[in-house]
Amino acid sequence: MYVAVKGGETAILNSYRLLARARRGDAAVPELSLAQIKGQLRHAVDRVMQEGSLFDPELAALALKQAAGDTQEAVFLLRAFRTTLPRFGYSVPLDTAAMRVRRRVSGTFKDVPGGQVLGPTADYTQRLLDFSLAGTGSANLEEPTALAEPLPERLPCVLDVLNREGLIEPETPPPGDPAPTDLTREPLMFPAARATRLQNLARGDEGWLLGLAYSTQRGYAESHPFAGEIRMGEVTVSIAPEELGFAVDIGEITLTECQMINQFAGNGSAPPQFTRGYGLVVGEAERKAMAMALVDRSLRAPELGETAHAPAQQAEFVLCHSDNVEASGFVQHLKLPHYVDFQAELSLLRTLRAGFDAKGDAQ
Amino acid sequence: MKHSTSCKPQTGLHREGGRAATGPYSPYGEEAHSDADKASNWRYNFGYLDENTKRMLRRGLLKAVAIPGYQVPFGSREMPLPYGWGTGGIQLTASLIGRQDVLKVIDQGADDTTNAVNIRRFFGRVCGVDTTEKSADATLIQTRHRIPETPLKAGQIVVFQVPEPEPLRLLEASEVETRKLHAHQEYGLMHVKLYEDIARFGHIATSYDYPVRVNGRYLASPSPIPKFDNPKLHQSPALLLFGAGREKRLYAIPPYTDVDSLAFDDHPFEIQAWDTSCALCGSHDSYLDEIVTDDAGSRMFVCSDTDYCTSRREDAR
Amino acid sequence: MMLTAAFAQPVDDAQATFRTLLSALSEPLLPRALPVFPDAPAGVSPAAAALLLTLADADTAVWLPDGLADAAAWLRFHAGCVLVSDIAVADFVYLPQRSALPDLPTLKRGSADYPDRSATLIVDVAGFDRAAGVTGSGPGFAAPRRLGIQGLAGDFWPQWTRANCAFPLGIDAFFVARDAVVGLPRTTRLEL
Numbered sequence: 009m010y011v012a013v014k015g016g017e018t019a020i021l022n023s024y025r026l027l028a029r030a031r032r033g034d035a036a037v038p039e040l041s042l043a044q045i046k047g048q049l050r051h052a053v054d055r056v057m058q059e060g061s062l063f064d065p066e067l068a069a070l071a072l073k074q075a076a077g078d079t080q081e082a083v084f085l086l087r088a089f090r091t092t093l094p095r096f097g098y099s100v101p102l103d104t105a106a107m108r109v110r111r112r113v114s115g116t117f118k119d120v121p122g123g124q125v126l127g128p129t130a131d132y133t134q135r136l137l138d139f140s141l142a143g144t145g146s147a148n149l150e151e152p153t154a155l156a157e158p159l160p161e162r163l164p165c166v167l168d169v170l171n172r173e174g175l176i177e178p179e180t181p182p183p184g185d186p187a188p189t190d191l192t193r194e195p196l197m198f199p200a201a202r203a204t205r206l207q208n209l210a211r212g213d214e215g216w217l218l219g220l221a222y223s224t225q226r227g228y229a230e231s232h233p234f235a236g237e238i239r240m241g242e243v244t245v246s247i248a249p250e251e252l253g254f255a256v257d258i259g260e261i262t263l264t265e266c267q268m269i270n271q272f273a274g275n276g277s278a279p280p281q282f283t284r285g286y287g288l289v290v291g292e293a294e295r296k297a298m299a300m301a302l303v304d305r306s307l308r309a310p311e312l313g314e315t316a317h318a319p320a321q322q323a324e325f326v327l328c329h330s331d332n333v334e335a336s337g338f339v340q341h342l343k344l345p346h347y348v349d350f351q352a353e354l355s356l357l358r359t360l361r362a363g364f365d366a367k368g369d370a371q
Numbered sequence: 372m373k374h375s376t377s378c379k380p381q382t383g384l385h386r387e388g389g390r391a392a393t394g395p396y397s398p399y400g401e402e403a404h405s406d407a408d409k410a411s412n413w414r415y416n417f418g419y420l421d422e423n424t425k426r427m428l429r430r431g432l433l434k435a436v437a438i439p440g441y442q443v444p445f446g447s448r449e450m451p452l453p454y455g456w457g458t459g460g461i462q463l464t465a466s467l468i469g470r471q472d473v474l475k476v477i478d479q480g481a482d483d484t485t486n487a488v489n490i491r492r493f494f495g496r497v498c499g500v501d502t503t504e505k506s507a508d509a510t511l512i513q514t515r516h517r518i519p520e521t522p523l524k525a526g527q528i529v530v531f532q533v534p535e536p537e538p539l540r541l542l543e544a545s546e547v548e549t550r551k552l553h554a555h556q557e558y559g560l561m562h563v564k565l566y567e568d569i570a571r572f573g574h575i576a577t578s579y580d581y582p583v584r585v586n587g588r589y590l591a592s593p594s595p596i597p598k599f600d601n602p603k604l605h606q607s608p609a610l611l612l613f614g615a616g617r618e619k620r621l622y623a624i625p626p627y628t629d630v631d632s633l634a635f636d637d638h639p640f641e642i643q644a645w646d647t648s649c650a651l652c653g654s655h656d657s658y659l660d661e662i663v664t665d666d667a668g669s670r671m672f673v674c675s676d677t678d679y680c681t682s683r684r685e686d687a688r
Numbered sequence: 689m690m691l692t693a694a695f696a697q698p699v700d701d702a703q704a705t706f707r708t709l710l711s712a713l714s715e716p717l718l719p720r721a722l723p724v725f726p727d728a729p730a731g732v733s734p735a736a737a738a739l740l741l742t743l744a745d746a747d748t749a750v751w752l753p754d755g756l757a758d759a760a761a762w763l764r765f766h767a768g769c770v771l772v773s774d775i776a777v778a779d780f781v782y783l784p785q786r787s788a789l790p791d792l793p794t795l796k797r798g799s800a801d802y803p804d805r806s807a808t809l810i811v812d813v814a815g816f817d818r819a820a821g822v823t824g825s826g827p828g829f830a831a832p833r834r835l836g837i838q839g840l841a842g843d844f845w846p847q848w849t850r851a852n853c854a855f856p857l858g859i860d861a862f863f864v865a866r867d868a869v870v871g872l873p874r875t876t877r878l879e880l
Contacts, residue, residue: 016483016484016485016487016488017483017488017492019485020485020488020489020492084449084453087449088449088450088451090449091419091420091421091424091448091449091450092415092416092419092420092421093421094421094423095423192446193427193446194446195444195445195446195447195619195620196619197444198545198546198547199547324544324545324546324547328546333449333453333454334454334455334617336453336454337453337454337455337456337458337617338454338455338534338617339455340453340455341453341454341455341456341534344456344478344485344486344515345478345479345484345485345486346479346516347479347660347675348479348480348516348517348579348596348597348658348660348675349516349578349579349580349595349597351597351658351659351660351661351675352578352579352597352598352599352643353578353579354661355578355643356576356578359574360572360576363572363573416699417699417700417703418703422698422699422702423745423746423747425702425703426702426742426743426744426745426747427747429706429710429742429743430743430748430779431804432710433709433710433713433743433808433860434804434806434860435804436710436713436714436873437713437804437858437860437873437874437875438803438804438856438873438874438875439827439875441803441804441856443804444802444804466706467703467706467707467710468703469700469703469704469707470700526711528710550801550802551801553801554799554800554801555800586826586827586875588855588856589856606830608830610710610711610714625713625714625715625827625828625873626714626715626827626828626830627715627827627828627829627830628827628828629827
């Protein structure tokens with residue numbers, strides 16, 4: 009006699025034990041500390057904070073440890089925690105011109121005021137596996153040379169500095185400078201303003217953005233981009249509580265900003281000029297900032313009067329599928345039981361099949 | 372039967388000024404992570420969500436009741452269960468649930484499927500409320516894919532988990548467009564789709580998530596319940612609430628509201644029927660699951676509603 | 689000025705009040721007993737105070753008639769909501785007893801795409817009488833139900849009808865009298 013499988017709860021509890029052991033691995037190997045993760049896996053921590061929409065390196069490191077290095081799972085853990093945090097207020101807009109720049113490069117000008125600053129980049133490392141890192145002994149770290157001249161305190165975007173001819177579109181706030189929506193508290197609605205789109209992209213999945221950005225370079229959008237400027241460094245975060253009436257600094261965060269410029273043939277109301285795409289992400293995340301800037305530009309197609317025929321130009325398509333917490337959950341929900349609906353489909357299919365076979369027999 | 376909930380309310384400091392809901396919350400339970408518990412003094416609010424989020428959901432629910440079948444956008448939050456696994460239903464339940472509630476959670480009609488167990492455990496831990504498997508004893512029923520066979524009662528609330536709230540989505544991918552179609556009550560697309568089924572197969576080839584018209588106005592998804600359950604939506608004495616977390620929409624069917632499954636005069640709406648009865652309780656009128664019992668493909672049919680089936684067998688003894 | 693307290697148990701009291709409101713709106717014209725009565729500022733009934741604390745916060749705009757300065761301060765402090773003087777942008781409109789009836793069709797009624805972006809009235813009334821009054825039917829009515837709502841402004845019903853003549857656009861209301869609340873959504877068909 010058939011007996012319904014019981015014991016779901018027991019099985020779940022046992023899966024916790026198995027998972028905890030699998031996460032810990034060989035108990036003879038020392039356990040990872042959060043300081044190690046934070047200090048030595050900074051890109052992973054940054055990505056979890058970006059897509060988790062929560063700036064807290066300690067919690068991001070904890071999430072990575074708990075998720076055993078599964079970035080998307082760590083993002084999910086951080087997001088779920090974030091839900092329970094009350095909102096106390098909003099910061100004043102960040103001023104990236106006042107960034108304490110550690111890296112700043114431009115692909116459009118040979119030299120720029122302040123010079124090209126490579127900073128801690130892997131770009132020219134030749135990607136040879138470094139077997140000296142295989143051990144745990146402290147590596148012999150050389151002292152980097154200081155810049156010949158320190159960078160000025162304010163470092164305006166090179167595009168603005170070098171745009172004397174007005175051939176690059178100016179970056180101006182939309183009419184009335186409306187407060188941006190807060191996508192962490194309000195649903196995404198369409199049409200979505202550029203501020204909303206950028207917010208969505210900033211917390212969007214890096215892989216999704218990278219693929220879309222790549223598609224715009226391969227003919228799926230009119231895109232002829234140049235990396236006007238990429239900068240990375242620390243920016244001060246300030247809040248201006250209503251009762252104080254002035255801004256107070258509450259800390260600083262690392263940001264990567266990308267100003268991409270694209271050819272634009274002009275339209276009825278706008279002269280031919282370079283247009284911009286913008287990327288700004290938390291942490292050291294150049295790949296994502298660049299991809300974001302390309303996708304931002306391609307999503308501007310309708311407002312610039314370009315035909316939006318490519319996937320990366322369609323806001324609903326791009327923005328509705330950028331969130332990896334949503335995407336991961338829904339793709340994986342297929343492993344939940346669906347047997348009631350499957351039963352319904354099975355009996356429907358039997359009916360359809362009987363009709364099909366009867367027709368075949370009649371012929 | 373009431374489950375004993377392992378995490379009962381404790382008193383203590385609390386962010387929202389109310390009573391603390393639970394002790395430190397470890398996702399793996401007290402038995403697995405006592406060190407983490409000691410290290411953390413974080414206390415979650417009753418029902419997990421903060422009071423602002425609950426108020427946002429509550430305001431949305433009231434508008435949903437006022438406009439039956441209309442999809443209210445809401446600022447859905449990430450929950451500690453994945454999107455697509457019932458986060459909409461969980462958020463609705465979290466905004467509804469109180470200490471006096473008795474909660475039942477089912478998936479596929481069964482209380483003991485892993486996702487149902489998981490969601491029930493979640494609410495046991497973050498609310499400490501009583502839970503039950505008896506449909507009749509529950510004040511709140513969160514469900515995925517079924518409506519209980521035991522008739523719903525006045526005063527009960529059923530929360531449906533909804534993956535895709537937009538019944539027109541597979542016919543029109545754009546939200547901007549589907550909003551317009553609802554605004555203009557332009558549901559021709561759906562009628563054409565159903566009619567094409569009839570032309571091709573001789574009948575409508577939709578067996579679950581069968582679209583309904585609520586109060587003669589909004590076209591709505593009943594969630595992926597089999598169409599067998601659709602008649603239970605019509606003039607239900609219970610309040611029916613629908614939550615789609617990933618898609619950030621909620622909607623409602625108030626009690627005693629007309630709910631019509633789409634049909635044509637010459638092709639009336641029909642529900643599934645079996646030429647067998649439940650092998651366990653003998654019911655002729657419940658939704659049956661087909662169970663393969665051996666490698667030779669032998670099969671049996673049993674009730675998908677485990678509480679209904681168990682109760683019938685107990686009554687027969 | 690002394691601020692009166694709000695809910696003694698903010699989490700539980702708001703939850704219990706909300707469930708009462710949900711039932712009240714789900715079965716219109718059926719009086720329901722409210723569970724909790726906070727201390728209310730001058731000019732606001734304890735029942736209405738419970739509704740406002742349950743529903744209003746920093747994300748909502750509330751309109752109060754002139755002369756409720758204590759209530760405004762109380763709401764700002766306890767709910768953090770935005771108080772607006774333009775009734776056309778209000779999410780919640782509170783009408784104490786004997787206050788002048790604003791022009792209801794000017795309230796926010798939502799749009800064809802988003803009819804939920806509409807106002808909810810909270811109205812203090814003198815009492816409810818099940819033996820007289822308007823008869824309602826529609827969603828939430830197993831059978832037509834009658835209820836007298838006492839102490840409404842004389843032109844309330846004609847104005848209500850005009851505000852709700854273009855479903856799905858419209859407004860919704862809660863009436864409170866002492867310890868009871870009655871819900872009235874825009875879907876209720878009324879025989880006056």
